[in-house]
Each structure stands twice: as C-alpha cells, then as structure tokens.
Amino acid sequence: MFEIVKSDLLLLETELLSVIHSPEKLITDISKHLVEAGGKRLRPALYFMCTKNQVSTMEKIMPMAIAIELIHMATLVHDDVIDNATTRRGKSTANSCWGNHSSVLIGDYLFAKAFSLVANKASNEMLKVLTDVICSMCEGEINQNRSTFIADQTENDYLKRIEQKTADFIAASCELGGLAVGLSSEETKALREYGYSLGMAFQITDDILDITASSEQIGKPVGNDLRQGIVTLPVIFALEHSADRDELREIVQTKNMSEEKIKRGLSIIQDTEAIEYSYKRVSDYLDHARSVIPASITGEHREAFHAVADFVGLRSY
C-alpha cells in the first residue's frame, strides 16, 4: 500500500533511532524499545504521501515526520501508563518493563524532543497545527474517560470524541504534508479533509474489531472497550435497536464486569445490525475521503491515496 513512501519510511526508522539518543542511557533504552515495538507509522506515511505532489528535499520534510511519530509514541506510552496496560501489539509496554515513573517522563521527553526538532524548521503555522492537535487529543481522551460506563450517549457524542481522539491527528498529519511543500490552501484543506475522513473510518474500524476480531488478530483482549466502559458506535446502535437493550444497558453501566457478562454483551451487540451499520459508516467516510483527493494529484500518486482508503476499509488487525 505504502510503496510510494516506502523509502521515506525506511529512512524514518533510522532517523527515529538517531534522534532519541540521549546521554541518559535509560532514556535511549526505553525510547529504542518504543521505536522497535514498531507500529503502522500511519501518520508519517500519510504526511509523506501528502508531500509528494511537489519536489522537495528530505532535509526539509523529515523533521516533521519524526515529530509526528514521536508525538504519537508519547501519547501511546502515556495511554499505557493510564490504562495499566502490560502489552501493546503483542509486546511488553514501557510501564510494564520500567515502571510508571520513567514512562511518564519518557512521554514528556518525546513530546519535548518532537517540538525541539521542528522548532527551528517548521513555519509558525505548522507548529500551531501540531500543538493544537495535541490539545485536542487530550480533550478527547479526558472526555472519553469522563463518559465511561454511561449508557445514555448519542452517535454524535461518539463521533465528536473519536474526532478529537484520532481523526484530528491524522487530518493534521495530511495538512502538515501539504504545508511542508507549500501546496495551495485549497489543496491543503482538501488533504486535511481526506485525513479526517480516513481517521474517522480508522477509529470506527478499531472499535468494530474490538467486538468482532480474535485477540490474536488485534494483539489485545477482545471486548476491551466494553470492559473499560468505553461506549463505541456498535454499542450505541445496539442500545437503541436490540431486543435485549435493557440487559446490554446494565452491562455497559457495570464496572468490573465478569468475563461471562462481557461475552454476553458482545453477543447481544452481534445479534443486531450494529456491525453492518458501523461498517456502513466506515464506508461512507472512505467514500468521502476518496471524493476530496485534490484533482492536482494524479497517476500513481492518486492511486496511493485510493489504496490507503481501501486498506483502512479492509484491515482486520
């Protein structure tokens, strides 16, 4: 899928390992662990993809790509502290290896390192996009935390939350790509909208997989959202349409649910059309993403934008 940015992403890996090097060995060790734990590098990949419409140099483009991934890593390491998570993508989390103390600080270090890398390079407009999106993500996460175990939520509440939690950052990654190579404000706006729709589709798919996938597929226990009281789109649909809605409501509102109850909750959701409905929303967002690809993007480059949208629609992990 990401053939067009493959060499950029390879270079990114080397650069990531290089910038996280600190005189404080423990910082280097933990950061290296985080880089090597991998990940899809979706955000920098999209950023790179959005720079391809103009000729530019790696020297000009790379720092922001590194910053984007470092910020993503920082949010993940703090998420794992918050959730007391022991594994991510099948590998041990930083907090499970080095404790919360170092993990909170590593997150702060990665945030600061990210800004340090771009402070001298990016335009003020780009810096503003980057900082605003972190504020938005924190708002989304805090909102999510506040609304756990609450059954009375609308689809709009959910959409607003995943917009802040996920889609805004993916939108910003695309926008930053356009800004980095000086595309017109119209094109940059379109790239942002592409990223936004992609991000919404990405998060809804994530929330579907938490209900339908096997734990091997997604590298974490199934039903995790329900367990943590996070009310996602399929749950909201089922709470409205299921014949067993009262029982589901009870399950959603209960903290420290038994595994049996979680299984029952998942089964109630799956017995409705919640999954089909949610996939329909994914497909709507992806259609919209495809429809806003700027006309100036053509050929192999345009195909790549389509391929990413296809990938987000099909992924099962």
Added chain:
Amino acid sequence: MFEIVKSDLLLLETELLSVIHSPEKLITDISKHLVEAGGKRLRPALYFMCTKNQVSTMEKIMPMAIAIELIHMATLVHDDVIDNATTRRGKSTANSCWGNHSSVLIGDYLFAKAFSLVANKASNEMLKVLTDVICSMCEGEINQNRSTFIADQTENDYLKRIEQKTADFIAASCELGGLAVGLSSEETKALREYGYSLGMAFQITDDILDITASSEQIGKPVGNDLRQGIVTLPVIFALEHSADRDELREIVQTKNMSEEKIKRGLSIIQDTEAIEYSYKRVSDYLDHARSVIPASITGEHREAFHAVADFVGLRSY
C-alpha cells in the same frame, strides 16, 4: 522582593486562568485548581525581570511568561502522579482529586497549550531554548530516579542532576527574558548564568530544608528525600564525614524505611557540618549570580536582581 514585576505577575494570573479554559469542562476545572494552588511564580517573575532593561509591550512579552509557568505546572502535576503525592504546598494534588488518568492528560495538555501559545509568537531560537530545557528536565528526573537508594555518589553527580532538574529551567527563564526584548548575546548569556546560579542555590536550599525545616514550613513531610532514596548534598557530605557514616549508608540504601530510621538518618546528618557546608555552596552560587548581573542593568532594576539573590539565600519555606 518582586515589586518591579508585581503588576506583570498580577496580569499573569488573569492570563493563566484565561488560556486554560477548554470546552472540556474537566480540563478547565483541573487546570483552574492547579493555577489557584498558587506557587512562587519564580520562573515567570525572573523572565519578566530580565525583560525590564528594554521597552517592550505586554503583548510581545506575556505569551512566553504564560508558557513558562504552564510548563512548570505540567512538570509538577506529572511529578505528583509519579510520586503518588496527595498534597503540594498544603493543598490536595490533582491526582488525589481526579485520579492519575486525568492528571497525566492534563500535564500533556498544559505542555501542548504552552507550545501552542508561543508557536506563533516566539523566535525559533526561543522555542529551541524552551524545548531543550524540557528534555533536560526529563533527563534529570530520570537520572534522579535511577540513582535513588545509591550511597556511592559524588558531589558532581548531585550537581549535574540538580542542574538538569532545576537550574537549567531557571537559567532558560532568564535567557528567554533577554531574548524576548533583543538584548545582546553577551547580556543574554550573563542573564542565563545569573539564572543558572540562582537555580543551583534554590535547589540546594530546597534539599537543605528537607532536612532542617518543620513539615509546616515546607508544606510536606520532612525527610521526604531520604524516604524516597534521593541522595542530596548534605547526605553526600555526611556519608563522607560522619563518624556514623556506616549507619547512614545503611539507611540511605534501605527502601521503605521506618520513620524512626529516617529520624535517625536526619540526626546523623545534622550532627555533621553538612548543613553549614551546603549553605556555603548556596552562598557561593549566589555570590556568583550577583557578580554576573550585566553592567547595563542599573538602579532599581539592579537592586531587584540583588533582592532575588538575597531571597533565595534566606528563604525558609
């Protein structure tokens, strides 16, 4: 002491409350709690003081002052999560009121908000100073964590640590003041050195007070450093010079010490000349701070620089 920047600091309080306002009410609530918990506002006060040698506007100067204090608040809120602290300055910590989840995110939010405020306003050089100092603080904190309960440490290990943990940020606050109003690089360097020496003196005094003050004076339990295994200057001195050095060594290396043992440790330290020695170091740093005040700073303004040095030397809380 801070008469010369009194009106700036008053305005800062209003501005702090205004910038932390978020559509997500919980963010506003927690941030408001943090702002209203107060603090000495030492860093922005020094920053303001260092801008006074040139005529400038509040519009130009204020954003960085807010950013400096927000970053300080962010590090404190993360420190309290890490240390599981329930009170700070005699008031409840954010983590004790709202839990670790929201507190980690609030710290991230404040970091991002700080950068967001200055991204459009400050020069690239100023942004670089700000981001580098956060990296340095994280390195210092991680270093401190790694070296807890280790008795074999030199004074240089300690000095390096408090430089990163405390002095660098106070140095940066002064440097940023000079940069904000375009002082010469020589003057800005001197202001940085003033701040650095002040910061070293400030932290050594903190570490002395942890041994000599009453818990009412400092708003937290006495002997806290010893309890947490943090090896400070008086401890290093006593480990070298006390007749009971072997007993102290044992105490320093023991985790989960009894209150009786901590008391005994404090008494061993106080029976040496550790406190006098440490105060001598404070006084050396303050003399140096006074000696580097740029010659261009005169009159009432110069007196303020001296008054701050006097204050750091005399403070007992």
